[in-house]
Every structure is written in C-alpha cells, then in structure tokens.
Amino acid sequence: MGREPHSNEKDITKYLLITNHLFVIRPIVTLVVLSFNNSKTHAKWGGLTGKWYISLFQNEQIMSALYTTLVIALLSALIATLIGTAAAIGIQGMKRKSRTIAMGITNIPMLNADIVTGISLMLLFIAVGSGLKYLGINFSLGFATVLIAHITFNIPYVILSVMPKLKQTKRSTYEAALDLGASPIYAFFKVVFPDILPGVFSGFLLAFTMSLDDFVITHFTKGPGVDTLSTKIYSEVRKGIKPEMYALSTLLFVSVLILLILINVSPNKKGSADKTLNVKKSQKAVHFVLRKVVPAIMAVVVIAGGIFYNSKEDLSGTNQVIVYNWGEYLDPEVITLFEKETGINVVYEEFETNEIMYPKVQSGAIAYDVVCPSDYMIQRMIENDLLAELNFDNIPNVKNIGQEYFKQSRQFDSENKYSVPYCWGTVGILYNKTMVDEPIDSWSVLWDEKYKDNILMQDSVRDAFAVALKYKGHSLNSTDLDELEEAKELLIEQKPLVQAYVIDQVRDKMIGNEAAIGVIYSGEAIYTQLENPNLEYVIPKEGSNVWIDSWVIPKNAKHKENAEAFINFLCRPDIAKMNFDYITYSTPNTAARELIEDPAIRNSKIAFPDASELERCETFQFLGDKNDAIYNKLWREIKSQ
Numbered sequence: 016m017g018r019e020p021h022s023n024e025k026d027i028t029k030y031l032l033i034t035n036h037l038f039v040i041r042p043i044v045t046l047v048v049l050s051f052n053n054s055k056t057h058a059k060w061g062g063l064t065g066k067w068y069i070s071l072f073q074n075e076q077i078m079s080a081l082y083t084t085l086v087i088a089l090l091s092a093l094i095a096t097l098i099g100t101a102a103a104i105g106i107q108g109m110k111r112k113s114r115t116i117a118m119g120i121t122n123i124p125m126l127n128a129d130i131v132t133g134i135s136l137m138l139l140f141i142a143v144g145s146g147l148k149y150l151g152i153n154f155s156l157g158f159a160t161v162l163i164a165h166i167t168f169n170i171p172y173v174i175l176s177v178m179p180k181l182k183q184t185k186r187s188t189y190e191a192a193l194d195l196g197a198s199p200i201y202a203f204f205k206v207v208f209p210d211i212l213p214g215v216f217s218g219f220l221l222a223f224t225m226s227l228d229d230f231v232i233t234h235f236t237k238g239p240g241v242d243t244l245s246t247k248i249y250s251e252v253r254k255g256i257k258p259e260m261y262a263l264s265t266l267l268f269v270s271v272l273i274l275l276i277l278i279n280v281s282p283n284k285k286g287s288a289d290k291t292l293n294v295k296k297s298q299k300a301v302h303f304v305l306r307k308v309v310p311a312i313m314a315v316v317v318i319a320g321g322i323f324y325n326s327k328e329d330l331s332g333t334n335q336v337i338v339y340n341w342g343e344y345l346d347p348e349v350i351t352l353f354e355k356e357t358g359i360n361v362v363y364e365e366f367e368t369n370e371i372m373y374p375k376v377q378s379g380a381i382a383y384d385v386v387c388p389s390d391y392m393i394q395r396m397i398e399n400d401l402l403a404e405l406n407f408d409n410i411p412n413v414k415n416i417g418q419e420y421f422k423q424s425r426q427f428d429s430e431n432k433y434s435v436p437y438c439w440g441t442v443g444i445l446y447n448k449t450m451v452d453e454p455i456d457s458w459s460v461l462w463d464e465k466y467k468d469n470i471l472m473q474d475s476v477r478d479a480f481a482v483a484l485k486y487k488g489h490s491l492n493s494t495d496l497d498e499l500e501e502a503k504e505l506l507i508e509q510k511p512l513v514q515a516y517v518i519d520q521v522r523d524k525m526i527g528n529e530a531a532i533g534v535i536y537s538g539e540a541i542y543t544q545l546e547n548p549n550l551e552y553v554i555p556k557e558g559s560n561v562w563i564d565s566w567v568i569p570k571n572a573k574h575k576e577n578a579e580a581f582i583n584f585l586c587r588p589d590i591a592k593m594n595f596d597y598i599t600y601s602t603p604n605t606a607a608r609e610l611i612e613d614p615a616i617r618n619s620k621i622a623f624p625d626a627s628e629l630e631r632c633e634t635f636q637f638l639g640d641k642n643d644a645i646y647n648k649l650w651r652e653i654k655s656q
Contacts, residue, residue, distance in 0.1 A: 043268060050261035067258040071266075074259060080247035083158070087243065088226035091165035096219045098166070099173025100211075106174070107181045118178075121171050129168075133235035136164045140236060141380045156380050157238035164236040165226045172225060173218035180214030238381050239337050240362035250342065250365055335360040336577040339376070339383040341564070342367060344438070346597035353584050359577050368475075376401060382571045384578040390563050391477075391635040393434050394427035398637065402433045403570045409579035410435065412586035420603035424563060426634045434565035435582050436603040438594075440537035441624060441632060442478060442560040445521070449549050450531035458486035458555045460532060462505075467512045471524060471533035474516035476650040477635055478560070479506060482534060485557045492636045496645070503649045507656050516654075525550055537621050538600030544621070552621045558631035563603070 053064040071077060106117045124132055137156070140163075144154040184207055192202035208215075230245035237246060244263075251260050338345075342365040350361045364383075366372040369392040376383060377399070388396065396402050407413055413435055420436040428434045446455050450469065461470055461482065473479055481491035483502035493499060514530055521533045526546045535543070540552035566582045568575055584590055591607035601622045602608060611617040638646075 046261055046268070047265050050258065050265045052258065052261075067262040068266075071259045071262045076242070077244075077247060077259065077263065080242040080244050083241060084227060084243040084245075087158075087162055087165055088223050091162055091169055091226045092219050092223035095166045095169035095222045096173050096215060099170045099218055099222075100177050100215055102170065103174045103177035103181055107178065118174075121174055123171075124168050125171050125175075129229070129231035130235075132168055133164070133232040136160075136167065136232065137235040137380070141378060144380065155238055155382060156236060158241050160236045160238065161233055161241060161243075164232050165229065168229075168232060169222035169225055172221045173215075176218035176221055177211055177214040180211040184210045239339070239364040239383065250367075334358065334577070335362055336574050336581050337362045337364070337382065337384045338581065339364050339366060339372065339386045341365065341387060344387065344564075344598055344600075346593050349585070349590055349593055352590070353581065357580060357584070359580065361581070376569055379571050382573050383569050384572040384574045385581055386567055386569060387437055387564050388567060389635065390424075390427045390565070391637045393565060393567060395637040396567065396569075397428065397433055401570055403568045403572060403575060404432045405435065405568060405582075406575075406579060409576060410583040410586065412583045415586050415588055415591070415604045415606040417603055417605040420563065423561070423634065424565065427636060428565075434567050435586065436563050436565050437585065438538070438598070438600040439561070439563045439603055440601045440622075441554055441629075442473075442481065442534065442536055442562070443540070443552055443554040444532060445525055445535040445540050445543060445550055445552050446532045447525065447528060447530075447547075447549055448551055450528070455532070455551075455553055456556050458482055458557055461486075461534070462509050462512065464512060466531050468514045469531035470509075470513050471521045471530045471535075472509075472513050472516050473521075473534045474518050476646050478534065479516075479650070479653075480646060481560050481635075483509075485555070485559060488557065491560055491633050492638060494638055494642045494645075499645065499649060503653060506653045510653065510656055536600075537624075538598065541599040541616075541619065541621050554624060554628050554632070556631070558633065561629055561632035561634055563634065 050067055051063050051065065053062040053066070102121075106114055106121075109117060140154075140156055140160045144156075147154045189202055189206050192206050193199065197205065228245075229243075230249065233243050233246050234249070237243075242250070248260060248263070251257060336359055338361055340363070344365075345363075350363060353359065354361055366375075369389050372386065372388060373392060373395070375381060376386060376396070393402075416436055420439065421431050423439075424431060424434055424436060444455055444458070444460065446460075451460075451466075460466065461472070472482070477491075480499070480502050483505045484491050484493055484498065487498070487501060487505065489495070489498045489502070493502075515524075517524065517533075519539075521530075521535050522539050522543055524530050525533050525535070525543050528547070528549075535552070537552065540550070543550050544552070566585070568578045568582075572578055585594070586604065588604060588606035588610055591602050591604035592610040595602045595604075595607060595611070599622075608617060608623070616622065
C-alpha cells in the first residue's frame with residue numbers, strides 16, 4: 016500500500032496549484048479572451064469578435080515576418096548543418112591537443128551572451144560594408160546579414176550534436192572500405208554517414224529551433240524591411256499592444272499545445288501483437304514524414320522564399336524609398352496609395368524613441384532615405400552633419416504647411432533648409448473628472464498626496480524633467496546645475512505618489528479608469544477622449560512643451576529624389592487629412608485642417624490650442640552631449656530611489 020500524503024505535502028501541492036493558476040494559466044486565459052475582445056483597448060470589453068484574427072492574416076507585415084522567420088530558420092539550419100558536420104569531421108581528425116583548442120573556440124559563441132554576439136556581428140557587418148563601399152559594392156544590414164548571423168551561431172550547436180556520434184564510429188570500418196576499393200566519398204556516405212545521421216538530424220533540429228527562437232542577434236543584424244516574428248512582436252509591443260498581437264500569441268500557444276498533445280498521446284493498449292504492429296506503423300509513418308514530407312515542405316518554403324525576396328529585389332533598386340518613422344505614425348493606406356500612384360516601392364521601418372533612431376542613422380549601417388525625428392534631435396543631426404539640404408522644387412506641396420510652423424522650426428532648423436513639419440502637439444495633464452473633484456490648471460497637482468498611486472508620469476528623461484522645471488518656473492532647456500538638482504529633488508519627492516512611469520500605456524490606463532491623472536501627449540489625449548468622455552486635457556498655466564516632428568533626409572540617402580517625392584505626397588491635403596484621422600496628432604497642414612468635416616475636431620482646443628496657450632510653451636532643444644549626460648545621470652538617480 017502506498018503511503019498517505021502528509022498534510023504538509025497536501026498544503027504544498029495546493030499552493031503549487033494555486034501559484035500555477037495565478038502565474039501561468041490565468042495570464043494565458045486572459046490573453047485568449049482579449050483576442051476576442053471587440054474593443055481596441057484591453058481596459059474595456061466591447062463584446063465578442065473574431066475580426067482581430069482576420070486582421071492578423073490580412074496584415075502583410077506580420078505575414079511577411081512569419082515567412083521570413085521560416086525561410087531564415089530553414090536556410091540557416093541547412094547551411095549550418097552542412098558546415099557544422101564538415102567541421103566536426105575535421106576536428107575529429109585532429110590531434111588531441113589541437114582538437115581541445117578547436118572545441119574551446121567553437122564553444123565561445125554558446126558561452127557568450129547573445130547581445131555580445133549580436134553587437135559583434137553588427138560591428139563586423141558595418142566594417143565590411145564600409146570597406147566594400149570603396150570598391151563600389153553596396154553592402155548593408157538586411158536579409159543576408161541576418162542569415163549569415165544565424166548560420167554563425169547555429170554552427171557550434173551542430174558540431175556539438177555530431178561530435179559524440181563521430182566518437183562512436185570505428186575508423187577501421189571506414190579504412191576497410193577504402194581497402195576494398197571504395198572512394199573516400201563513397202566510403203564516407205556508405206559507412207560513416209549512416210552512423211552519424213542521428214547526430215546530424217539532431218543538430219539540424221537544434222539549429223532550426225535556435226533560429227526560430229532568436230531575437231537579440233536578429234535585432235542587431237537586421238535591416239529595413241526585414242523582420243522575424245520575434246522582432247516584429249517586440250516592435251509592436253513597444254508601441255502598445257494591439258489586438259492582433261493577442262490573436263497571434265493565441266495562435267502560437269494553441270499550435271504548441273496541439274503539438275504537445277500529439278507527442279504525449281499514448282496508443283491504446285491492445286496486446287503485444289497489436290502494439291508491435293502499431294509501433295511498426297508509427298515508425299513507417301515517422302520515416303515517411305521525415306524522408307519525404309519534411310524535405311518537400313522545406314524545398315517549397317526555400318524556393319518560394321527565394322522567389323519572394325527576388326521579387327522584392329526587383330521592386331527595389333533605384334525605384335524605392337527607405338522610410339524610418341515612429342510606430343503607428345502613418346496610415347498604412349497612405350503607403351499603398353503612394354506606391355500605386357508613383358510606382359516607388361516603400362521599405363518601411365519603425366522606431367520607438369529618438370535615442371534609438373539616432374545611432375542607427377549616425378552609424379551609416381543602413382542608408383535611410385527619409386526619417387521623422389523630433390525637434391531637438393533634428394538640431395543634433397544638423398550639428399553633426401548628418402542631414403542633406405532639401406530641394407523644395409521637388410516638394411511643391413510644402414505650400415500647404417502653415418508658415419507659423421516653419422517659424423517655430425527655426426528653433427532647431429535655423430534656415431528651414433533641412434526639415435518639413437509633419438505633426439505637432441503639446442504635453443499636458445489628462446485627468447478623469449469622476450476621480451478628480453476640482454478643475455486642474457497646474458503641474459502642482461502631480462505632487463498632491465490625495466492622488467497617491469493615481470498619478471502616471473512619462474518614462475522619459477526630458478519629459479519628466481520638463482514637468483519639474485516648468486513647475487518651478489525654469490526653462491525646460493535649462494542647463495543650470497542648481498535648477499537641475501532642484502528638479503531632481505522634486506521628482507524624488509514625487510516618486511512615492513506615482514503609480515507608474517509609462518509611455519504608451521498611459522493611454523490604456525486612463526481609458527480604463529486605472530489612474531486619475533496622467534502626463535500625456537495631446538494627440539494621445541484626443542484618442543483617449545473618444546474612448547472615455549470623462550477625460551479632460553489641460554496645458555498647465557506654468558507652461559509646457561510644444562513639439563514638432565518633421566521629415567528629414569539623411570546625408571547618405573541613396574534615393575533622395577524619391578524621398579522628396581514621398582515628403583511631397585504627405586504634404587498633399589487629402590493625404591495629410593488621412594494621416595490626421597489615423598494618428599490623431601495635430602497636423603501643421605492648414606489645407607488638410609480645412610478638410611476636417613467635424614467642427615468639434617477641426618476647432619478642438621486639444622489638437623489646435625490658442626496662440627495664448629502656446630506662448631507659455633517651449634520647444635526642446637539639443638543641449639549638447641555633455642548636458643545630455645548630466646540629464647541621464649540625474650534621471651538614473653531618480654529611478655534608483
């Protein structure tokens with residue numbers, strides 16, 4: 016008889032089940048439920064729908080990322096298996112000391128952190144590209160660099176899988192085949208290869224899995240227009256989780272679940288003869304799948320992938336424009352219209368912050384044709400000679416941009432030679448009228464203890480310091496150490512009252528009544544009010560930040576005329592109106608504003624505040640690398656408290 020479980024063991028089991036439910040099952044169930052939520056935000060239930068799954072499969076970017084993932088995984092696994100197997104055979108033939116050294120070197124990529132390998136390969140590719148440029152050969156980060164990177168980190172895993180099988184083979188059998196007249200190649204494939212085949216197959220599967228799973232190395236070695244599922248999901252989540260990501264994650268979970276069920280289902284017990292017959296049938300089925308079906312699928316995927324990327328290459332060449340823009344900052348339909356009307360192929364890539372964008376443009380690893388930085392970053396790029404002067408003869412629609420926005424742009428582009436305003440707005444306070452019992456007009460409310468754990472702050476060094484500096488009556492471009500220290504102490508004092516430091520998440524939290532007050536961009540405030548009419552936006556009386564994001568062309572752009580055609584297209588009133596409807600950020604295009612049919616939106620004080628309010632606002636300026644370092648140091652001190 017078995018021993019009865021002790022009460023303590025029962026308690027532990029119960030605790031583990033509860034923990035598993037809370038931290039494993041419930042999040043997955045929540046994810047699945049949200050994938051059928053008709054509302055765009057997780058903070059509000061809008062009824063059941065399957066439209067996000069339809070939208071997922073209609074999303075060309077996600078489908079392209081899926082296909083790229085499979086092609087890279089298959090190609091890198093195949094090539095790595097060939098090279099790794101050959102390398103393992105060579106290493107096995109070395110003397111003991113040399114073999115030990117070779118295996119030690121081989122194992123380095125597996126022992127290194129992925130980020131070390133990724134950055135190292137990126138720097139290598141940049142150096143190679145710079146060298147080849149002098150020979151008239153264009154080489155930049157893209158599909159080829161990702162493939163090479165995946166092959167590189169997969170080879171050691173193949174070697175590790177094949178080496179044990181090589182050690183088990185008898186060299187005497189191979190030599191006997193040679194003595195009997197067999198050629199070295201024939202002897203290898205007839206004698207050695209069958210013995211090491213399980214190791215080769217295991218190495219292939221391991222390489223394939225590692226490639227599918229990789230994010231870090233891909234992130235550092237990919238170029239514009241190239242995304243795997245991991246990098247695509249990462250970029251989407253950084254912008255704020257869209258319902259399509261819930262649907263994609265649900266499908267991935269279900270796929271893995273079905274696979275696990277199939278693997279773990281045991282056949283019914285019917286007797287030894289039946290079991291033997293079932294085993295033989297299963298073995299035949301497995302062999303058929305492995306030898307016939309899998310290679311056929313791999314061949315189809317690889318060939319189709321080659322055709323796909325070749326077609327993309329045909330579309331590119333000189334007739335393309337590589338765009339680098341903020342996430343969710345352009346209506347996808349606009350890109351479709353531009354390609355249809357001009358015949359120019361758009362390669363589109365997104366970034367999350369100016370600080371992420373800048374080093375990629377500065378490095379020259381990728382020659383972007385048109386970029387959309389913010390005011391102070393444009394100033395930095397001009398000072399570091401990274402931008403080309405615009406030929407406004409190729410941008411006649413620039414006449415639709417209000418002159419007041421060009422005047423404001425002179426704070427960072429003194430002669431209006433490098434930039435065309437795209438979107439603008441302010442930073443202010445968004446508050447819930449059902450949770451705040453008095454009108455708000457000052458930054459001081461962010462230090463009111465009665466709103467403890469109900470305050471959302473921007474997780475951004477310049478935006479956070481701007482709030483504190485303006486509250487104290489200082490310039491948000493201050494470089495005075497005493498003023499900065501004062502702002503730092505003020506933010507440290509505020510920290511116990513803050514529920515969270517967020518960026519895009521402030522939108523969903525305020526819509527879902529999860530906080531009473533939040534610092535937010537005006538464009539986001541417009542969207543939140545449409546979802547929750549109890550929300551009110553205000554520019555504090557002490558003043559705030561008024562910002563402008565503008566289109567610029569990097570100096571190393573290869574398709575400058577196409578870039579100018581793209582900017583000109585976006586300045587067209589109907590196109591600017593489409594973008595305003597999609598992103599809800601204020602447009603500087605005065606002709607587009609006249610096309611807004613709803614007078615409440617056309618005259619919105621959030622989207623288009625009065626000049627008197629803007630007089631209290633400042634535009635961020637680039638303060639120099641030294642002062643940037645000071646700001647970042649003080650911000651780290653605040654966050655560490």
